[in-house]
Amino acid sequence: DAKTTQPPSMDCAEGRAANLPCNHSTISGNEYVYWYRQIHSQGPQYIIHGLKNNETNEMASLIITEDRKSSTLILPHATLRDTAVYYCIVRLMNSGGYQKVTFGTGTKLQVIP
């Protein structure tokens, strides 16, 4: 399984861009990078995912390096409601077509007024 490494915590000023890094140096060619966030103890919420191209949606942008060994989630204008734990995960498909998903401990993002 490709493992991910994220900083345990980050701060970001309200209104500024929040850039959350993730290292996945053992990622293989058919594995996607996914980002989720969890606000307090609610169920994790899907944000964005990508394979090798940069992606953008209404919530965030995902920048994946050319060698795919790391990625950055960008929240362009962070608000207080973006305070959450952000998880970077890599989706594995094993030989039987079954998927196994591993969440790490994520990055706790604190948006400061």
Add this chain to the structure above:
Amino acid sequence: EAQVTQNPRYLITVTGKKLTVTCSQNMNHEYMSWYRQDPGLGLRQIYYSMNVEVTDKGDVPEGYKVSRKEKRNFPLILESPSPNQTSLYFCASSYQRGTSDLPQYFGPGTRLTVL
């Protein structure tokens, strides 16, 4: 509204008393999964199911059972709960289409305390 529901949301029980946490999704998803979340350990997968009658172990399956008799339901069964199963539990579901898989949708969580 597309959603994953879990019941109960909160449960306090005693050691050894069998319990079931239900999970249901209304999105016709093939894939369903159970996770537990503990402080400092992140989300850990307990069991998952690719479709009806197809289940497999995740990272921490000991002490748990699951069944998938219908596509929409995926109950988590604790035959003999112990205090180390005190945790926050999440159910999730998604479509499963080869390598172009799609994101998981999570339920609101069940906070279980075993005394």
